[in-house]
Amino acid sequence: MSGGKELVLETLRLATSQDAEVLRPAEERLQEWETEPGFYSTLVEIFSEHSIEVNVRWLGVLYFKNGVDRYWRKTAPKAISEEEKARIRCGLLHNLREPVPQVATQLAVLIAKIARVDCPREWPDLLPALFEAVKSDDQLVQHRTLLNLHHVIKQLASKRLAADRRTFQELTSQMFTFLLELWRSQTEAFLAAVGQNMEVMVPCLERSHLALKILRKLLIHGFKKPHESQDAITLLESVFDRIKILLTFRKQHESNDHVKTISEKYVVLLTKVLLDMLENFPFSYLQFIKPSLELTTYYVFTPAGDGLLFERFTVQCLNLIKAILLCPEYKPCKVVEDTKDPQTLEAFRIKSQFFDNSVLAGMCHKLISHYFLLTQSDLEVWDSDPEGFCMDVEGGESWKYSLRPCTETLFVSLFHEYRNALTPVLMEMVRSSHSPVDPRDYHGILQKDAVYNAVGLAAFELFDDIDFDQWFTSSLINELKVKDSNYRIIRRRVIWLIGQWTSVKFSPEHRPTLYEACIHLLSTEEDFVVRLSAAMTLMHSVDDFEFDPQQFMPYLPTIFGLLFNLLKEAHECDTKMQVLHVMSFMIEVVGVGIQPHAAPLAQYLPGLWKESVDHNMLRCAILTTLVHMVTGLMRESEGLHDFLINIIRISTDVREDCHVYLLEDGLMLWLTTLENTAHPHESLLQLFDNMLPLLELSTENLRLCLQITTAYTLLCPQQFFTKYGSRLIECFNSMLKDMKSEGIVLVLRSVEMMLRVQPVEGSTLIQPLLPSVMKVVAEGDQYPMVMSMYLSVVARLVLYAEHIFTWAVNQTAADQSKTPDAVLEQIVNVWSEKLSLVSPEERRKLCGLGLAYLCGSGWSPVLKVWPAAVTAVAEVVFDVTMEDSTDDKLVVNGGRLGSPEVYELETEHVLRRQAVAQEDPVHTTSLRVFLGQQMKRLQQSTDATTIMTLAQDLEDNCKNLLEEVTVAS
Template identity: 20%
Template sequence: METNGPPIHARAALLSALIKSTSSVPHHLEEARKQLDEWESDTSFWRILLDICFNQYLTVPIDQLERPVSTQGEYDARRTAIRTAGIIRFKNGVDKFWRLRVVRRVGVAIPTEEKTVLRSALLRAIDEPERVIALQASVAIARIARHDYPNAWPDLFTNLQQAIVEAHTHLAQLGPETIGEPSDKGAERQRQTLRLMRAVDIVQRTLKELDSMRMLAGKIRMTELADTLLPTLQPMFAQYFDETFPASAISEDSGASLQGWARSPVRSAQVRTSHLFLKALQRLVVSDAGALSQNATGPRGDRADSVNLAQAFFRSTPKLLQTIATFRRAYIQCLTPSEVSEASALIVAGITKHLLAFGKIFLALLNRDKSKAATWDGWPEVVEWYWQQAQKHALQSAEPSATNNDPSALVHTPSRFVIQTLLLLKSSLSAWKDAAPAQFTSPEFAQSAADTLVGKLMRLSKDELADWEADSEQWSVAESQKQEQFELEIRTAAERTLMVLADAIKPKWSVGHLVWRLFEQSTQLSHTNLEDVLTRDAIYAAVGRLRDRLPVISPGHVPEEDEEPEEQFDLSTVIGTRLAQEAAVGAEAGSSWVIIRRRIAWLMWEWSEHVAPQHRPATYTVLVDLIADMPGVTDVAVRLSAARSLGALADAVEFDAEAFTPFLAPALTRLISLATSTDLQEMNSIKVCTDALSMLIERLGPRVAPFLEQLVSLVPPLWNNPDPEFKAKPSILSFVSKLVRAVELLSGGGSEALLQPMHQIVDSLVRSSFSNDCAPHLGQDALALWARSVHSTTAMTTPLFELLELAPVLLQQAEETPEVCRIVEETALLVPKELVQHHGRAIFSAFSTILADPLSPVVLAPLGTLDFILQALQAAGAGVAVWPQLLQETRLLGLLVGSSLQIKESAIITSSFVSALARITIMAPPEQVLSMFASIAPLLDVQPAAAGSDIIAPLLSLWAKTFENMHSPRKRKATAMALAAVVSSCGQAADATEASVQAICTKLPEMAAVWSDCLGEIREHCGEAQSSFIRSMTSTEGLGQGALDTDEDDWLEDTSPGTARLRNLAESDFVISVDLAQYISSAMSSVQQRFPTIVQASLTAMDPLVLEILMTDLK
């Protein structure tokens, strides 16, 4: 078919394209896609497409089918596939074209009148027998309703309610289903059941879509819908529930009754419909305003006698919940695995989901912000009923903690139901706070709950043990992830519930004492019996989770005289004696003891802050041994857990590097061995190793010197491991930063030989971090490593210097600009001349791009860095051989002047511009200052001859005005010197004209005020010692945007090479050493000798008192 074939209104053309869209031939698929994409901009396309989709008796030309069909079943399947492709195209089109969309520079949208037709036609989904087609249509309705309800589609829920009521009424008129009823009656029953199910499904999907809107208007709309729909849908659901799950089906002869009940051809659809009813009601009940009130009745809008609809629904649920739980258990009991057919499995799955839907409602009510559901009458009884079911499951099940997510499984209590129970108990206890009902605060309940949670529900299941044995590394990674998604498994949910239970039960520590008693009794358990090992593991997990809920003895704690004695647990002694001894048990304990070794390593991580110095050697011994690869004793799960715990102990305040020295060699060697082991495939595992190594390197400092080469060689293979989700690479960058710091601490002790290979690695990692799509994930960490490397090095190396070719591009990315500026500053401290010669043009050009927008959020960074580079050049004796020319060629000087004159909004930004210009002015040779500013006149649309009046004079006024807002003494003095430098240039510049000098000298009164203020400050604070006042503030004030940002250094004293260079630069800044009075006097003398008449006239025009004060200050 040609793309310019029949017009879009030709139904046959569209049908032909849809047929091709279901083809298995690639070029047919592409041809159909292009044709359908082209037609989408035609307004009549969507109506014809929808008509084809809902045509259950669509005639498909057999000659256009890719393969011939021989049976009616094959023909029907092809027709359904074509209709399905069409409705999916329609659903996606709703997302694209329901609102205005630009296609090939033309705005395309479905017209309003066409939308009205489509909205009406979509309700044909109520009669659609094909589940997938009906589902896609329901989703399309929901997405349209998100935009159109209630304004453009006000009757949506009215029509759906009408369809529900009509279908339910027809079913009521048909009466109860009987065996052998006429076929036409059975067909009508199926049709009306289908209509009811489809209508309810559309309602619940639309409510779900509307409920996903987080704006206040969306919340208000859902509250209004709850007020409208709940009074109708709730009683209808209750009636339909009773019809679907009749009490007669679970009578004395429940087996035969339930078998007969399940044989109905509409039974699965009925169960599904009842479940959909409940899902719709969940959205409405949670959105209802009654969820925020604990009163059964109360004001509701303008109705003072209104009913709390949410609470009314809740009061009806206990009976329904009991019914469906009993119904499910009875139905499962009458089935045997060999008798389970596809139909019965579908019914079991439907009933199970229906049962779980009640738990979802209760949890949703609790989780709503400011919900009062936990205070409702009957709520404690519901929670208690759930807990009783969970306890029965714990007692009767052979493996209570096993998780089975198959809703059709023939289990008496679904694992998801148990999880809901735990979450419901946990959330209710949290909501009750100190007002929990008596049945949940008694010692009996605490004991029973602790026994159930710890003894039954927190045990590792057989499936988990099998997963551990199959792949211990993958199991270890999954275990850490489970703690973040604890609501997915019984064991992890039980752990969190125990923690909340310990907080809720009074007196304080009650649950902690109960669990600790179990911990003490666990010494009697066998080392070789698997059941005993699993029980011990659960108990250890419990005491670990209750770390902050146990009365523990803190290391170094000395009780006060008036402190009341209470039973306290010495975790440090337990770790250093009992746990260390248990972990040291060898292979004779059996293969299952690996579970306890891993749990002990985990406990040492949980309790790492409580390990006292006297017990640390024993703890180090255990962990270092567990990191080793010992078949039959340790596996990857144990080794990773021990590595993480060792890192945590190193991170503790009590860590003593000297005490750890005997364990240093085996610890580092075994961590390196683990990190490079072929057993590790997950990047999360590598991250654990690099994190532990980073912490040890940071805390041990120069002691790791013998291992540095080995540690450096570890980086390339780790970095080259595939890590598409960037789980480990950030930690590797951090690890290399610690290595750089360690090399720095060895300065003068042989570290120079390591600089080149170390910096080659840094170069490789930084470049790799900014390649492809890595930058958003690794950019900040890579820049931190780069900055750390330049800051720490004693000498610039070729790899580190060549990295600067990345700086210009990175400078123009706002989120990277400040850190890149810091790197440029650090480089300027080392090699300022080479920096400007090789990379100055590109860096200054990047600065120009940023400064072109003076209101850029990162404009301060390049201003500070420019100031810094100029200081470094001056300190290195570089003179003015290069930088003035670069300022001109990159238009940087023109942008500095032009932007500073334009800024009106921010005093901080203005002062930064003025500081940069002041530094340029005082560093330029006096005879070149006027010509330097005159050279930028064309950029500012000023005639060069008028530069004095139109550029320099306004700048002088700006500098004098900005001086008042500067807080930095160094910047204030530099500004005063810059004003004097301009005056001096009038006397020394060969191209100084009377007009320009006249314009400049008219600003002498403003300059005199600045000079007097600055000289007065110096004299007031420090007498004649001018430099001491500036240096007393801080020796590094005003030296860039991050030059002293060394958070990773030791907090007591920063002895890094970069900081030493920075201090030297600060001390050598000539702004500090210059005698300001002499500097100003020299400038005034120079101009007065050359242009005495102009200067004298300007001085005469000044206020005599101001002039007298200035002359006094200058003397």
């Protein structure tokens, strides 16, 4: 590259500056050089020179690493040349004496990224070179080689193609034995130096740790059946002893932070080996089920672990027990007795023998009386950061990493698997903690809290063992009234417990008592954590099959006001989301009943929206709340339009970064707003500017986008078509050319609504679409659902705008170099054949009306297939005629056309849709009468000879049809 090494080095030095005026030009220059030949070779020279400043070398490695992602692959634009890559690979292999650990780690990651692309084909000497270097007597070289080998193996193990996996298995067979021996020798060297020489001990421990990391990847990804390899078995057998030794070693060196940290990482890594093996090869793990259970329960559930345990190891042990408990391969099939796998039976036998009643009782007692107890640090967080405390105790995936959720999920798993053995244990603990606790007895309060926690977690398992109604009325409700500060722990736990049981076993007649209790617990004088727990219990009680809105309505104003106060007092976004979710859910459930109480929330949300500019998840919660609020307020929501339109615009604008998170909720709010709007206005109409780019994307939100388009068509057709009609049809035309069946149906429904709302203007508007529509109908090879929609559009065109239908036929004929008569005959022929497949009934009648009109036209191409067409229409006549009558069952004679579905509110949109349906030919015209009229029209425009011929042909198809048609006319 132009400029050479010195210029690049000087620019890198400038790029490490803290001065933005110096930093920015240097970064821009480095960015320009990214595609220059020789730039990356120069970087290798710079970061390989140990005399250069560390931060400059480190930055050089980072720039190189980013370059690998962009320009290393052969197919990449402006890719690095093969000659330069060869020089770079050679230079990188000479970097195994890097003295700075941070730079060494980045170098290892860099080499691994290249290895994932080039190894073994383009870089066959990488692994042999590392394999040779790892045998070096130089401790630094050996450590750096192991570090590189770890990252390379990690990358190669992530490749999933069959050929790559075979290559990795071959690599494992070549390396595993040596690395296992290296791991053992380094571990023994470390153990020999324990208590003697710290300078020897720590490097040995680090190298042993790296070797184990490599072995873990090779074990899981390099063997088809690990239990068939003696080396793999040896590794797993060694893990158990190493855990015991390392725990003791960690305890002895607690005062040395570095040693303590690496020994903790080492112990956790050893447990990860066991967990990975169990997850990936459960049957290979059979012989290790019992040692695993013995090891974990020995440390976690007996006094032997006191002083040796640390949180991450405890979590790993509990997760290992749970993984063995829940492993599907260890559970015999209870349905087909003869097909039980002997390995499954053996695993089940081992588990059953280990988990006897005494072991289970001990585990249950220890979990509840020790691990479930709130600690002093928990209570300090409760006081100093109540919102943080509430978030910390939430579930999700936290059980994998955090102690409390981990113990709770293990307890639930144990209870589910061994319900009969554990129920008496838990019931005895409930009885022993049933009496009220002195608020000054802190330990008694914590014990009661733990027991109540267990009863809540096991609620579904205890359905037949606890009379919760009796417990609620005789005891729990009274505990909520104890106002002592220490007793907040019990108040919070009791209201949480009730929430867990509301969907399990809680009588409807006790709901009012619960609502009153929640009102007291939501008051501003109450502890914040208790208030938040009460809010969540309210949501559980509302989200229940037996929930009675009428029973709840008297309490709604007070509860909603208290929840609103809680929302305003919350500072953290997560807490605001939680409370907002409760309120949103409540609004959804009570529906229009929220109208008198929504004003304060409606006034508060605009401010909250502004505050949450950097918190998209909170904004999603606001959008969801507004959807429910607009639904409940119905047309009264028009008073919120200024705010609603603004946030819809932001949420659905593809130019805004936040649209990635907010789009779906924003579209839902847009649709709901339109559906509840009675009076359109310019700002609402202009919002559609956001829609056209979304339609062009044809995303997974297409259905919502087209529902919004239809809502505009019904709300303000004239203004909408004038402003957006031609661009919309152009967009539809483009979409239909490359779209699956479901998408085509959705687009054509929107097109059909345009015709229904404004038949004449709509027919003119959709003209650009028609040649392709006619072509599809003439070919007739679409699925029935799709064909139904195409025929519906053509039928409305025939009924509303015959001249445009004729133009479309002529245009299609010209495009296909056919005569218009040939195209029309093909269309009518397909129409006649497919009419019986059209659904639903209303659509079939519509298509019958269109075909009947053509049958009466007298056009010669139609007359050629006239008998089949009339027969097809006659079949529809019979389908839509009432029994024992000649009336058309789809015709509405006065009054309103059907009510909406039972779940559908009579929104403005529903009323508009019904009004359009009232005027639809399907509901205003009798098909029997219409067909008779068309036959009369045909008779008047056609000579008698032709009529007789047609009649004779028709008689062959349907002997009595002419007589019925004559009577109808």
